[in-house]
Amino acid sequence: MQRYFIDQAYQPTVEITGESHHHMSRVMRMTAEDQVFLVFNDQTAIKARITAIDNEKVMLEEVEKERLQRELPIQITIASGFPKGEKLELIVQKGTELGAHAFIAFPGDSSVAKWDAKKQNKKQQRLNKIAQEAAEQSHRQALPKVNFTSEKELMAAFADYDAVLIAYEESAKQGEKAQLVQTFQQLQADQKLLVIFGPEGGLTPREIELFQTAGAKLCGLGPRILRTETAPFYLLSAASFYYELQY
Amino acid sequence: MQRYFIDQAYQPTVEITGESHHHMSRVMRMTAEDQVFLVFNDQTAIKARITAIDNEKVMLEEVEKERLQRELPIQITIASGFPKGEKLELIVQKGTELGAHAFIAFPGDSSVAKWDAKKQNKKQQRLNKIAQEAAEQSHRQALPKVNFTSEKELMAAFADYDAVLIAYEESAKQGEKAQLVQTFQQLQADQKLLVIFGPEGGLTPREIELFQTAGAKLCGLGPRILRTETAPFYLLSAASFYYELQY
Incomplete structure (x- = not known):
């Protein structure tokens, strides 16, 4: 229907x-x-x-x-360093299906894509349209919004979240595996989680340090190296498995 | 490196x-x-x-x-009813990053794509190349293979697996949420899991009945309706979270 x-x-x-x-x-x-x-x-x-x-x-x-609860009990916001080409479109489409509450795109140090205000505005409209179509198709009960922010705005927003994670390739390489489970265990219904993903090439040591100083925690997503657009799918699927299938 | x-x-x-x-x-x-x-x-x-x-x-x-174990402890094969356009490419690329052991493509009742033997052969080569590149990039320790089979061959292969699941949209709609967790709990290291996904439009009642009679079990993947290419990402991410982060 x-x-x-x-x-x-x-x-x-x-x-x-x-x-x-x-x-x-x-x-x-x-x-x-x-x-x-x-x-x-x-x-x-x-x-x-x-x-x-x-x-x-x-x-x-x-x-x-509608009887069935279709929204994740916690609200997850996906923040992506501007990736190349159409990858943000893929992140927003599949991320909406997988239950993301909102999306943020910010200019990462390693981002190749540079969008001026006009182009950014157009892209944002396009992405919000993609989110709406995906929300209709996947039977969401909330419509995720897509926003573009500066690094400064992203960090100022940390205070709005109950937990902030950084998906970090080096954590995966070093076998870090406790942080994601711990975070899921700690968050209560209706609390908010922000997860930051780097663009291709990853987050730089400067960014990692900055985000960590502001309270974000490094988090591994398993032992395989995931592309910038694949990592959010992992995070959201793991959240759904944890909150919606296991308990 | x-x-x-x-x-x-x-x-x-x-x-x-x-x-x-x-x-x-x-x-x-x-x-x-x-x-x-x-x-x-x-x-x-x-x-x-x-x-x-x-x-x-x-x-x-x-x-x-290499010290770090990068392969999932269970071997997961993703079987997809021929989807439209380039979706199989996306399934194989991201599925390889997310740890799939192998891929099978079969002609589903609802499949719009019809590939003759020559086209299928070319597509298979292309998909195996994509799997190899993704395996290199994601640091896999096993190279997933992509095979095209008939429905009959797919079903004959059921005997090679320790469990066979059907990702079924109607299960999700009805709130089925126990089967995936149960299956993960039952499977031991090195055992094999086959998961069958329909093309766009889903599996037909005939297919469902056929697969169920042959021993496959229906399985929900959370309360949102996932596209045919998104559902395998969910399954593989959930498996990684369960086996590689939680335990």
Whole structure:
């Protein structure tokens, strides 16, 4: 059943205009009595029935709440040093399917990609669109947002999280394997985890030291060296396995 | 340090010709005393030193064995119903990084892609090349192979595995969450697990019934609906977290 993210708080009867109206009426050619899933910006998800539809709006009313909890109990934000090419698109698409709460892209010391404000703006819009499509397809109950920040802004935001991890290749090489499990054990429901991933070439010693001084902890993701876009998939899958399958 | 997969059993002094010789001498312009990692087809991995190099061969001798165990304790084979476009390339590349032991591609009932023998042969070569590059990059100690089989061949191979799972979207929708953990708990080191993933559109009821009758078990991968190429990443990451970080 089609899924729509509605940028307003939950209410049992809803009037929808704009893009979602267009998609229901023109793309899907829906009519009265058709049913869809609606996800409100407070993460309430309902099955709803169309009561009326015209050229400007769709009227819907709640049939029932969605029963299955589809969001990870902790909120995980993936921060990626600007990677090359279309890798950020892949991270956002698959990361959304795998349950990421939000994405941050920042200019890493090793980043080859340099995007000016205009290009960055365009890329951000494109990435948010990808996140929305992936959220609909994977039946999310929250819509992840993608933001571009400077290193300074990234670090200023550390205070908003209950834990900050650095996925560090050298930790993996040295066989570090306790930190991720420990962090999962410590975090309670609704707490927030930020995990920082370097671009191709990794984080530099300067960045590592800076982030560590600000409270971030180094964390290995198993004994194989993962590409910059693969490491977030590992982290999110491990979180889902730990919180959603094991307990 | 550069990594080479050598298709022969371990020996402390080695003579290398062919493609790896070309890469060492021409691409990397290596000379005597340079060091590389060599991985033999019995999964022995060593650091080796070049003792001599000429236009036809490279002579190397062992410096030391690689200490870190980089292979998952269980051998996981990923079987994918032919997906669209370049998705198999993505599955093989990222799946190799994440530790898959082997890959099988089979024609699923819902597969849109139809490859004739010639196209299939070419695709298989390409995929094995991708697996090799990913194995080198991720520091694997075993080189995953990619094979194309019929449904009949896939099922005949069930007997070679200690457990067979079906990643099934409907299981996820219904909140099934015990099977994966149970399977991991039951498998011992060096045992073999086959996991079957449908193409886009999923496995059909006919396929599910067929595989189940042959002993495969349905398995959910968390409450979000994963794309056909994302589900194997989840499975492999969860296995690594379970076997390599938690215990």
